[in-house]
Amino acid sequence: MDGHEVVRLMTEKPPAHCILKIESFSVFQDASIYKCNEASFKSIAFGTGGYTWVLSVFPKGNKQEHVDDHLSVYVTLVDKLAPDAREKRFHYLKNTWGVSKFLPISTFNDPENGFLVDDYCVFGAEVFVLKNQAKISTMSIPEEDCVRSYTWRIKNFTLTTAPTNLYSPLDSSSGLNYGNKLYVEYFLKLKNQREGENHQKLCYQWFSASENRCGSSAFLSINDLLYSSKGYLVSNTLIVEVCVEKMFLLKD
Template sequence: MKDSIELTSSVLPNHMHCCTCTCVPLSVRPMKGRIIPPCHCLFKIESFSTLSKASVENYTSEEFEAGGYQWTLSIYPTGNKKKDGQHHISAYLNLMVSSSSSFPVGWEVNAIVNLFVYDFLRDEYFSYQDASTRHFHMLQTEWGISKFVDLVSFNDHSNGFLIEDACVFGAEIFVIKPPSKREHLSMIHEPPLLSYRWKFDNFSKVNLEKYESELFPAGNYRWKLVFYPNGTIEGKGNSVSLFLTVDTSSLPSNTKLYAHCILRVKDQVKGQHAETKFYRHFSSSNPTWGSRTLVPLATFKDPTKGFLEANSCILETEIKVLGLVKPL
């Protein structure tokens, strides 16, 4: 046996936050094991028997980061007597408030926390896997389990927790943040179907990249069609492109329209129209949607296809505003 004890802690990368906690005896529940190590902190103790005989009540790891906060893991080798933990190993997670300036007045951190002990024989990390949310706040910055592992079971080598006087503990902290996105969808009962027809004349004389229809009303909003006779983006030079766009000045503040739309180029002879259908949110930041390759140019200009009659084409849209989306 070594005359000194060696305590090493390794902090692993973390991507989640931690929370408030208080001592909750969970040892009445069976532990469950897993192969994957805890993702935030591993804490190895060598010469555990020497630590348990030392005068220190507990040993605390170095600080580690989890979810933007600093934490420590404390191990009581003979139990936290103040919390009725005698004859057990006690384990506690501490939120280091003094190490961060990100705590506003009245702060609270909510998290799911798991504490682990390693089984060397089975190569698994055991915990109670309690999914309860822990609440950290100014008056409660610590959470733990006073009766984490009873010492009889811990010292029994057949359980694998203490091998050659060494043991490993760990922690995971999953902070529950407020939703980054809150939306309220208000569906419209029996929304009307609104349509618009645009006859585009003198197609052979087009000399602009795009053409816009006049504004037309659909519901309580104004819209227009945008037509690219020679296509745009991947449709440029090989297709006609057609888009529907909402006049953003007609939209209420912070409101999106959830709509079902049809864009159509009419076959004026056989009625075999070219069209695209879509469900889409229209908003001030995303007011336009459509098709860059609605009809191949060769097909569009083919006189047998009926899209161009007397040098004119007919562009149509149908719009049904199904609901309004606003932030909560």
């Protein structure tokens, strides 16, 4: 763990998960087994968060991290994780994390600081396992080669006395799962069957499983629709077109 990732704080509460008490610290430190560069004091395995851990203390620093003037302290995950496990930080290739420069050895050895008193010291650890409950969403653009234009020829159109309403519903079988959303920006067009311009409106909305219809409640007045020179209604037939401009899919 890099230094900028370490948060140091003072607390009067003892560690909740592991306490390693070392009596006659100097004697243990001078034992042959601890004189090698790789040596560390290790606690008995302890369990928390559904996993098993071990606390390790390098009294002369972790030489593999090129540290010789600080105590190095680590927590190691004992359990074997599957290669596809996704625990934060700890995984099957990296099962040890800690602080290579935990405390200067000179500071630790000075009894005035209270860490090593009468050749006795105490180390501890608290491990909090955060379950990965984050909701991950991905916003993407659907395939570019999908159909972006749809045309309907409506024959024997029935007239009403209200302005013409035009909506574009999302097919319930489109596979949009609950919680997912589809943003669509498109033009609703009433084709001019003569030589005039088409009548169109830009529509946009986030579609979902519960909100699957979008359009215009006052797309075109009846008077404009019936006015023959407009060219929208010819031989009692309408031609409606939907042209999709943009689509964004938001999904789990």
